[in-house]
Amino acid sequence: MTVLSVPRGRRLGWHLVCVAVLAVLLYPIAWLLGTSLKPPDEVTSSLSLLPRDWQFSNYTEALSGIGGTSFWRFLTNSVVVAGGAVLGNVISCSLAAFAFARLRFRLSGPLFAFMIATIMLPHHVVIIPQYAIFQSLGMIDTFWPLILPKFLATDAFFVFLIVQFMRGIPAELDEAARIDGCGPVRTFWHVMLPLIRPALITTTIFTFIWTWNDFFSQLLYLNSPENYTLPLALRLFIDQTGSSQYGPMFAMSVLTLVPIGLFFLAFQRFLVEGVSTSGLKG
C-alpha cells in the first residue's frame, strides 16, 4: 500500500540516491576485479575498470604460489585455521552459554559480569603473556595458538550472543524435558541445541569470516611460508615482488575474498539479522 502511494518521481529519486551510494561503495571492489585481469602497465595508466588486454594469466600465476609454496597450501592453511576456530567457538561458547542462560550456580552473577567485561577487553593486554605461554609450549609456528583459545571460549562475544538467544526460548521447553527426566546434559543436547541453530549459524559465519580476515594473530604466530595463511601470503607477495606483479597480487586478493563472497551470498539474511539483533560488527 505504502509502496504504491509514494509518487513515482520520488520513488525514482530515492532509487537514484541509493544507486549512487552503491556505486561509490562498490567501486573499490569493481576496481579490484578489473585490476586483477590487467597487465602491469594498465594498472595505473588506465582509468577504465575493464582491462583492454585481458590477462587471465594473472590468475594462473597467483595459483602457482609464491617462493615455492603453492596457493593451495595457503588456502588449506586458512581453511584449517578457520575451520578449527569455528568448531571451537560453536562447541565451547554454546556450552558456556547454556550454563549462563539456564543453570543455577552460586557464582553465576559475577562470572557473567566478568564474561561481559572481557568482550570489551583490548586483546593487547593479554597478547604478550599468551605469546610467552605458547612459546614455552613449543607452539609457535603452528596453528594451535590460533585454534586452541577458541575451544576455551575466549571469544566471549559469541557466549553472549548465544545466551541472548537462549533467553528468548521459552523455559517451558526445558522444564518439560526436565519433568520427562532429562538431566541438564540431555536437555542441552536434545532440546537446546536444535533450538539455538540460528545462533550457532551466526556464530559459525562470523567466526569464519573474522578468522579468515584475521591478520594480527596469524602474523604473530606463523613464521614459515609453508604455514602461512592467505592474508600472510598476500603480504609475502608484496614483500617479494615489486609493483610489476600488481596483476597476480590482485588476482590472489580476489581469490582470497571469494569464500567471504560466497558466505555473504549464501547467508546474507543471517548476517544482516545477526547484526541487527545483537550488534555484531562485520
Added chain:
Amino acid sequence: MAVLSPTRSALPSGSADRPVRRRAAGGGIAYLFLSPWIAGALLLTIGPMVASLYLSFTDYDLFSAPEWVGLENYRRMFTEDGRFLTSVGVTAKYVLLAVPLKLGLALGVALLLNRRRGGQGLYRSAFYAPSLLGASVSIALVWRTLFGDGAPFERLLGALGFQTGGWVGQPQYALFTLIFLAAWQFGAPMVIFLAGLKQIPSDLYDAVAVDGAGRWQTFRAITLPMLSPVIFFNLVLETIHAFQAFTPAYVVSNGRGGPSDATLFYTLYLYQRGFTDFRMGYASAMAWVLLIVIAVVTAVIFRSARLWVFYTDDKGQS
C-alpha cells in the same frame, strides 16, 4: 512419611526439596558446562593480564628472565619516546575523525533506507558487504593502490583541480586514506541503526504530524531521542574498535607506520616494540596504557549518556 500423610507431605516436601536439588545438581553440572570457558578465563585472560601488568614494570625480551625496572617503562614512554607520543596523536586523530564520520554516514544512510519501498532489503545487504571485507589484507592492498601515485583517486582530485599527488605517500594525507577505509565500512552500524528505527512506534510520528511538525522537527523531536540508545551503543562499540585498528595501517604502510610515522597507529607501534624489537616489558606497559585509556573513554561516554540518551521507560525525561 509419604505413606503416612500423602496429601500433606506432597506439597511442602516437593516445593522444599526441588530448588535445593536443582541447585545442587545444577551447580556441579553448571561448572562442567563452563569448564572450557573457566579454563580460558584463567589461563588466557586473567593470568596473562596479571602477567602483563607485572611485565610492564620490567625489562623483558622473551628469552631471558624479566628484570624489574619499576615505573621506568612508563616514564620513558611519556617523557623520552617521541614515536610513542606520535602514535598517541595519530590514534587520537583517527578515533576522533573516523568514528563520527562512520556513524554519521551510517545514520544518514539508515534514514535514507528506512522506507517501505521495494529494493530496501537489497540495498541494505549491499551496503553491509564492505563491513565484511574491510578488515582484510586484500582490501587494504586495494586502498594502498587506489590512493597511491597516479591511481584513480589522485586523478579524480586532479580533474577537480586539486594537485595533491598520491595520498598514501604523503604524511599530511596518508591517515585520511585509513579514515576513508573505516568510513567505507559504515554498513554494520547502519544495519543496527535500521533495526533501531524500526522499533520507533509509528503513532509517535502520527502525533507530531497532526501537530504540523516538519521533517527536521520530527527528526529532532522523535527520531533522534528515540534512537539515542542505539547511537550510544554504536558509539561505544565503534570507539573501542577504532582504538584497536591495526591491519589497514600495517598493510598500507608496509608494517612501518609511514610515511614519516603518519599512520603509526598505537597498536602498530606496540607490535613493533614487542615483536620486532622484542621490548616486551615496554610493549606490556603500552598495552596497559591502552586498556586504561579505553576504559576512561568508555566511562566518559557512559557518564555523558545521562545527558543525551533517552530511555522510554525513564519517566523523568522529557
